[in-house]
Amino acid sequence: MSVLVVIEPSAGIINKGGFELATFGKETAALSGTKCIALVLGNASNAGELGIYGADEVLTADIPTYDSMVYATTIAEATKKLDASIVILKHNANGKAAAGRIAIKLNAGLVSAVNAVPVLNGAVLQVKRGVYSGKASATYAISSPIKVITVIGNSIKPQANGSAISVSVLDLPKLTSSLELVDRKTMSGRAPLPEADLVVSGGRGFKGPENWDILLELADTLGATTACSRPVADADWRPHHEHVGQTGVAIRPNLYIAIGISGAIQHLAGVNSSKTIVVINKDPEAPFFKAADYGIVGDLFEVVPKLTAAIKKLKHE
Amino acid sequence: MKTLVCISKTPDTTSKISFVDGGKNFNSDGISFIMNPYDEWYALVRAVELKEKMGGTVTVINVGDASNDLVIRKALAIGADDAVRVNANAPSSFFVAKQIAEIAKKENYDLIFLGKETIDYNGAEVGAQLAELLDLPFFSFVNHLEVDGQTNILKREIEGGEETIKISGPCVISAAKDLAQQRIPNMQGIMMSKRKPLTVVEAVAVEELVSLITHELPLPKKGVTLVSADNVDELVRLLHEEAKVI
Ligand SMILES: Cc1cc2nc3c(=O)[nH]c(=O)nc-3n(C[C@H](O)[C@H](O)[C@H](O)COP(=O)(O)OP(=O)(O)OC[C@H]3O[C@@H](n4cnc5c(N)ncnc54)[C@H](O)[C@@H]3O)c2cc1C
Numbered sequence: 001m002s003v004l005v006v007i008e009p010s011a012g013i014i015n016k017g018g019f020e021l022a023t024f025g026k027e028t029a030a031l032s033g034t035k036c037i038a039l040v041l042g043n044a045s046n047a048g049e050l051g052i053y054g055a056d057e058v059l060t061a062d063i064p065t066y067d068s069m070v071y072a073t074t075i076a077e078a079t080k081k082l083d084a085s086i087v088i089l090k091h092n093a094n095g096k097a098a099a100g101r102i103a104i105k106l107n108a109g110l111v112s113a114v115n116a117v118p119v120l121n122g123a124v125l126q127v128k129r130g131v132y133s134g135k136a137s138a139t140y141a142i143s144s145p146i147k148v149i150t151v152i153g154n155s156i157k158p159q160a161n162g163s164a165i166s167v168s169v170l171d172l173p174k175l176t177s178s179l180e181l182v183d184r185k186t187m188s189g190r191a192p193l194p195e196a197d198l199v200v201s202g203g204r205g206f207k208g209p210e211n212w213d214i215l216l217e218l219a220d221t222l223g224a225t226t227a228c229s230r231p232v233a234d235a236d237w238r239p240h241h242e243h244v245g246q247t248g249v250a251i252r253p254n255l256y257i258a259i260g261i262s263g264a265i266q267h268l269a270g271v272n273s274s275k276t277i278v279v280i281n282k283d284p285e286a287p288f289f290k291a292a293d294y295g296i297v298g299d300l301f302e303v304v305p306k307l308t309a310a311i312k313k314l315k316h317e
Numbered sequence: 318m319k320t321l322v323c324i325s326k327t328p329d330t331t332s333k334i335s336f337v338d339g340g341k342n343f344n345s346d347g348i349s350f351i352m353n354p355y356d357e358w359y360a361l362v363r364a365v366e367l368k369e370k371m372g373g374t375v376t377v378i379n380v381g382d383a384s385n386d387l388v389i390r391k392a393l394a395i396g397a398d399d400a401v402r403v404n405a406n407a408p409s410s411f412f413v414a415k416q417i418a419e420i421a422k423k424e425n426y427d428l429i430f431l432g433k434e435t436i437d438y439n440g441a442e443v444g445a446q447l448a449e450l451l452d453l454p455f456f457s458f459v460n461h462l463e464v465d466g467q468t469n470i471l472k473r474e475i476e477g478g479e480e481t482i483k484i485s486g487p488c489v490i491s492a493a494k495d496l497a498q499q500r501i502p503n504m505q506g507i508m509m510s511k512r513k514p515l516t517v518v519e520a521v522a523v524e525e526l527v528s529l530i531t532h533e534l535p536l537p538k539k540g541v542t543l544v545s546a547d548n549v550d551e552l553v554r555l556l557h558e559e560a561k562v563i
Contacts, residue, residue, distance in 0.1 A: 010477060066475075100448075101446070103411070133330075133436050179454065179482055240495060272535070295542070295543050296545070302546065307552065
């Protein structure tokens, strides 16, 4: 028996999200005293480091991850070959596109967007996930012999308790895709929103896209990823992928700084699982203060540069 | 072009969520329901646009009880030609995928659309399961789709980027923001929707592998600590020493 975690490198490198899954897999495997096998889809120069974060074995399979049919067949075959009883994928575009297919192929129960290490109750796996866009959570029991789950970013802190291990190629017949990938654009630089530890987010209070420099400087100083409210993305002040909330990306960083955002229920839905929330708003009645841990009532154009300066000072101490 | 659009009903985004029966069931008292925004704004509208451009039909399908007819009529008002409702309260995404697959495998749809996720369960689970049951390619989070009758070009959001993929033949597409622009049904659409066919069929039996144990609401926040705008250093100190996040 084993637990199989599926890791997708990004541009040849496994990032924090991948190491999170290794630790998640390790802790899940510990529930039944089995081992955690990491399967890396594609080449990653640092694949062996998955051993540091919990993988007992690291395998690779170079497949076109955009083809959910090839993806799912590969994982289903690997699951049988490695005698895995729990398959863990990341709750991202490719993981979500494959998880349902894998579950059907293996006659497995599927729960997606899991946010904590499961509990094993006899042969039944209990998993927890957010529902109603973060307004509530739900616990499910998966009773099938094989279980498939997708795990959201920042569900666990990667634990560096092991050491790097050698990597071998998964021995499976080669599959080909009938799809043609025309282009792939990746944004470099900041951590992707779902797995960012620190997020700085701006709303309509900024008045226009020309005023974003002070937010970007704060984000750079913190090493944070940037986000925005929906009307800001709708007005093209910021790119759409920055839109957080009920109809945007749902996030749960350690720190969420909301600047010039009123805190509408649809916005809160996507961010209220953040560990610490800081709100900067000139209106003391802004609903966001009710959901905040720390707040400053004031004009963002004055407060934000001061905050950046204060953080720079802290970093220099 | 013959398309199928899967739609679901969700609580309005402003809903305050609570549960009854010891956390087992959603409390729908005082809740107003809407068509899931991703299904309505992007999946349905793109399907209707393609029909307007290339001819063909748009069928919407929903798994749910008769209280869902309201959102089905809205989809017909926006431009779908006919509708199928599978008469059952779905206990899981697997159940929904199975029911839709039963219907879809009898008709040869060129494209099957659904929203990228529902805003109540946020599972994004139905599309992949449906595609697998039908043995069709599946593309998640599609924000751009061009169809010329032969080749389809689509763009999909991936983690930290975007992919452009060329495909031919039928497939299942989950719709993300920007695939289309929200449409408000007009008076004529609303009038016509009343005469469009809505077929109700019974569900097929499904063996459930996942069951709900309970729902919980988050613990209330302990309250905000306000810091003066003239004392930003204090906020930084709190974040560093108390919250330990920077
Ligand atoms: C179906 C549906 C889905 C939605 N989904 C989302 C979603 O996913 N995400 C989302 O964000 N929204 C969503 N919304 C929109 C949501 O209801 C709010 O309209 C939106 O979040 C408001 O954005 P905002 O806070 O940036 O703007 P506003 O509500 O206009 O707030 C601006 C805030 O800035 C403050 N401000 C102004 N000037 C300054 C200054 N100089 N200094 C400091 N503060 C200042 C104001 O006091 C105010 O609180 C959705 C709405 C609907 C109907």
